Amino acid sequence: MKRGVAAALAGVLAACGAETAQPLPKPTYALRAVVAPALAEADARARAVAAPTPPSDDVREAAEAALSALESPDARMRGLALEDARAAGDPAVPLFAAALTDPAATPGRRAAAAQALGQVKTARAVDALATCLETDREPWLRANCAWQLAESGRDEVVPRLVLRLKYETDGATVAWIAYALAKYGNLAGLEGLRVVAATGAGGAGAEAQDRLATIALEQGFQDGKALYAAWWNGDPALKQPEPGAELRDAGWRWIARLSEPDLRKVDDARFILTRLDAWIVPLLCEALHDENVYTRVHAVQVLERRGPRARSAVPALLEALNDPRLAPGAAAALGAIGDKTAIDALEPLLRQSRDVELRVACARALGRLKATTALPTLRAALVATEPIDLRQAAARALVDLGEGGEVAGFLLECLTSPTADVGDAELALGRWIVARAPLSPADAERRDRWSALEPVPNSVPTADDVARRRSARGEIARAASAALRSE
Amino acid sequence: MAAARIVLGFVVLGATAAALTLVFQKPAPPAEAAVFTSSAQCAACHAQVNAEWASSQHAQAWTNPAVRALSNDFANTDCIDCHAPRPVFETGLTNRVLPRESRRAEGVDCIACHQLPDGRMAGTLDRPDVACRPIATRDLVRVEFCAPCHDQHKTIEQWRTTKYAEQGIGCVDCHMPFRNGDPNQGRDHVMHGGHSLELVKSAVTLTAVREAGRILARVENVRAGHHFPTDERSRAADVFWRPLAGANGGAGPWRWLYRFRSPYRHEVELVDTLLPAHQTKEVVIDAPEAAGRCEVALFYKRSPHWKDPANPDPDNEADLVHRVVVEP
Numbered sequence: 116m117k118r119g120v121a122a123a124l125a126g127v128l129a130a131c132g133a134e135t136a137q138p139l140p141k142p143t144y145a146l147r148a149v150v151a152p153a154l155a156e157a158d159a160r161a162r163a164v165a166a167p168t169p170p171s172d173d174v175r176e177a178a179e180a181a182l183s184a185l186e187s188p189d190a191r192m193r194g195l196a197l198e199d200a201r202a203a204g205d206p207a208v209p210l211f212a213a214a215l216t217d218p219a220a221t222p223g224r225r226a227a228a229a230q231a232l233g234q235v236k237t238a239r240a241v242d243a244l245a246t247c248l249e250t251d252r253e254p255w256l257r258a259n260c261a262w263q264l265a266e267s268g269r270d271e272v273v274p275r276l277v278l279r280l281k282y283e284t285d286g287a288t289v290a291w292i293a294y295a296l297a298k299y300g301n302l303a304g305l306e307g308l309r310v311v312a313a314t315g316a317g318g319a320g321a322e323a324q325d326r327l328a329t330i331a332l333e334q335g336f337q338d339g340k341a342l343y344a345a346w347w348n349g350d351p352a353l354k355q356p357e358p359g360a361e362l363r364d365a366g367w368r369w370i371a372r373l374s375e376p377d378l379r380k381v382d383d384a385r386f387i388l389t390r391l392d393a394w395i396v397p398l399l400c401e402a403l404h405d406e407n408v409y410t411r412v413h414a415v416q417v418l419e420r421r422g423p424r425a426r427s428a429v430p431a432l433l434e435a436l437n438d439p440r441l442a443p444g445a446a447a448a449l450g451a452i453g454d455k456t457a458i459d460a461l462e463p464l465l466r467q468s469r470d471v472e473l474r475v476a477c478a479r480a481l482g483r484l485k486a487t488t489a490l491p492t493l494r495a496a497l498v499a500t501e502p503i504d505l506r507q508a509a510a511r512a513l514v515d516l517g518e519g520g521e522v523a524g525f526l527l528e529c530l531t532s533p534t535a536d537v538g539d540a541e542l543a544l545g546r547w548i549v550a551r552a553p554l555s556p557a558d559a560e561r562r563d564r565w566s567a568l569e570p571v572p573n574s575v576p577t578a579d580d581v582a583r584r585r586s587a588r589g590e591i592a593r594a595a596s597a598a599l600r601s602e
Numbered sequence: 603m604a605a606a607r608i609v610l611g612f613v614v615l616g617a618t619a620a621a622l623t624l625v626f627q628k629p630a631p632p633a634e635a636a637v638f639t640s641s642a643q644c645a646a647c648h649a650q651v652n653a654e655w656a657s658s659q660h661a662q663a664w665t666n667p668a669v670r671a672l673s674n675d676f677a678n679t680d681c682i683d684c685h686a687p688r689p690v691f692e693t694g695l696t697n698r699v700l701p702r703e704s705r706r707a708e709g710v711d712c713i714a715c716h717q718l719p720d721g722r723m724a725g726t727l728d729r730p731d732v733a734c735r736p737i738a739t740r741d742l743v744r745v746e747f748c749a750p751c752h753d754q755h756k757t758i759e760q761w762r763t764t765k766y767a768e769q770g771i772g773c774v775d776c777h778m779p780f781r782n783g784d785p786n787q788g789r790d791h792v793m794h795g796g797h798s799l800e801l802v803k804s805a806v807t808l809t810a811v812r813e814a815g816r817i818l819a820r821v822e823n824v825r826a827g828h829h830f831p832t833d834e835r836s837r838a839a840d841v842f843w844r845p846l847a848g849a850n851g852g853a854g855p856w857r858w859l860y861r862f863r864s865p866y867r868h869e870v871e872l873v874d875t876l877l878p879a880h881q882t883k884e885v886v887i888d889a890p891e892a893a894g895r896c897e898v899a900l901f902y903k904r905s906p907h908w909k910d911p912a913n914p915d916p917d918n919e920a921d922l923v924h925r926v927v928v929e930p
Contacts, residue, residue, distance in 0.1 A: 252870055282868040376698050378754050379867070382680045408693070412700055416679065443703040471639060472703040502639060504704035534642060536707035538670055570671060575905055581667040 144438040149405040157364035178207040185227035200231035212243035233263030254285035265295030271361035286311040286319030300356030302346040303390035349424040373413035389420040400431035415444035443476040450480025458486040482512025511543040519547030523596040636733035641711035654791035663709030684751040689717040695746040760828040764879040808924035810898040817887035829876035838863040846895040899925040
């Protein structure tokens with residue numbers, strides 16, 4: 116009866132032309148425990164490994180003999196000692212590890228311990244070598260450990276090697292870490308290797324150049340630069356390593372650290388996850404559904420940082436646009452990945468969303484995606500009634516789309532505005548000036564003047580330095596803008 | 603008598619009218635809820651607070667040239683979380699803040715600290731009749747409120763071990779004191795810290811005495827509610843000394859003696875030498891040149907590196923905190 120009355124009322128209202136309110140469909144984005152169960156499985160696998168056997172007297176004797184013989188000048192003796200170390204096996208690891216980390220031991224004995232551990236190749240041996248690589252003060256020993264880790268054949272050490280790239284200061288050790296990573300099919304070390312090869316840091320330039328050439332050749336590339344570009348751009352022609360079960364578990368453990376309270380640990384996790392190979396991307400996509408907001412937000416940041424190396428995450432990121440917390444980060448990641456299929460999803464959000472954060476991220480992403488179809492929407496976002504951040508993001512996108520001349524005046528206003536992001540305006544104008552350089556000798560000259568004002572690397576400019584630089588750059592951009600108007 | 607009765611009658615009548623007015627007075631109507639998308643909106647009503655904040659390091663968290671240089675113009679995106687954070691109340695006290703995509707130029711702004719998840723503002727009063735509809739929120743003055751960013755370098759953890767923690771003296775008591783010491787005037791939003799040399803000077807003392815032919819220099823953390831220095835690994839405090847040729851000066855170059863600093867993680871050869879609260883560090887000057895009149899000084903730096911590490915120039919690259927002269 117009630118339903119009948121309601122239906123009749125609705126019919127009358129409809130006949131009168133009244134609009135019945137249709138609730139908007141609520142976007143659904145499923146959240147669940149993702150990381151915790153994966154970690155529980157990883158922990159169960161770790162527990163299933165047999166407990167280590169304590170070293171017997173025989174093992175102690177064999178280990179000591181192997182260490183002594185490894186210091187022998189006789190190559191044959193050293194060869195036999197390596198076999199002995201291998202035969203002593205995992206029970207001898209604590210003894211070798213103790214010799215490795217003993218600061219009172221001679222360099223020869225510590226090197227022998229590294230070699231011995233390199234022969235044992237068990238999880239504990241790899242852990243001892245990696246710990247030494249992470250903590251020892253002697254660069255030569257760290258380099259030695261990196262080399263031994265390359266030979267261990269246990270890919271679960273890859274995240275730890277990657278992390279060392281963030282902190283290692285010794286050029287030769289960086290070269291050996293890169294070599295070890297390449298052995299496991301990971302090319303993250305190329306970045307550091309190229310720096311060491313170019314700068315000769317720590318006198319390791321020649322060694323780094325050799326390593327770089329060797330790795331490039333193994334991957335079928337002419338030089339390290341081309342290989343690095345291919346790796347960073349996610350070239351599908353590159354071989355992608357398949358992770359072992361332990362490495363996959365290690366991947367989950369680093370994803371779990373995305374929710375750490377300590378940002379330094381999060382930073383480490385982001386650094387590693389950005390540089391692991393393609394196998395980590397599906398795990399990160401799963402993590403986008405984790406009930407922990409930090410895990411989700413930082414996972415999407417990792418996908419953004421991976422850029423084209425996260426191409427397979429596009430469907431998951433499009434779905435993540437439905438999570439209000441994730442949406443801005445997902446839009447940024449889609450822009451960084453560079454897959455143009457995202458344009459159709461991002462453009463309506465820039466136009467219609469009520470979330471300024473999301474609209475700003477969409478504008479930036481559309482610029483990165485060179486979305487010419489979104490030009491009218493980007494221009495509409497420039498109007499004075501829109502928030503300043505959105506206007507700046509739209510202006511920067513127009514610069515990316517080759518329409519910088521349209522917004523140069525606005526960006527110049529931003530350069531001195533108390534409410535604008537002045538640094539961002541300077542960067543956008545810089546891109547415009549650089550993009551114009553091929554057009555005429557005058558534009559090229561302006562580009563050169565702009566570049567000459569770059570801050571000195573590794574220096575901290577004062578506020579006055581920055582004000583002077585921006586003033587000078589403002590003049591250059593004004594001249595470019597005036598020249599454009601007179602064309 | 604009659605007149606007195608009349609007066610009394612008026613008094614009673616007046617009091618009754620006043621009481622009735624109070625009882626039946628309509629409460630102020632709730633204000634239309636405003637949507638706050640920028641801290642600039644807050645300035646309309648809170649000009650003084652806004653002006654104080656605008657001069658603070660919080661306001662410059664995104665634009666500070668040093669920050670931009672050290673973060674490579676925030677290409678190091680790790681820094682964004684705390685330099686352009688979403689509201690603390692969104693993620694909760696002690697929990698880490700999340701980064702925002704917009705309004706980054708406003709740095710650590712009004713919204714980051716005051717906006718509640720429902721769009722209202724945390725404040726000191728309940729005022730449903732004004733646009734930002736503040737709710738009295740005690741959490742604003744708890745140390746856990748500062749922790750999401752400032753415990754990243756263990757400052758809150760350091761504070762917990764001090765006598766100040768036992769006494770309930772928290773971050774705001776030193777860094778956001780009441781204006782002119784008057785609670786009715788609200789708290790100062792300049793939020794002085796390591797950029798205030800005055801505050802740094804009040805945190806530590808420097809003494810130097812001659813004993814058994816040597817000079818003993820002592821730096822004591824007397825007032826900081828955490829280690830000295832704290833919060834950023836880029837900060838350092840150095841003790842220098844130099845012989846003074848005569849009573850009227852003629853000082854030689856500074857000689858470096860000791861550094862208080864927490865090293866970056868890649869500086870594996872360095873150890874953490876921060877000075878915990880209430881503790882004293884004693885360093886000895888035992889050089890033949892120290893036999894005469896000497897000067898000992900404590901300098902403070904916000905960037906740990908010297909232009910020429912072999913010949914540091916504290917007069918031009920650091921701030922003088924304290925100096926003492928030791929007579930022969």
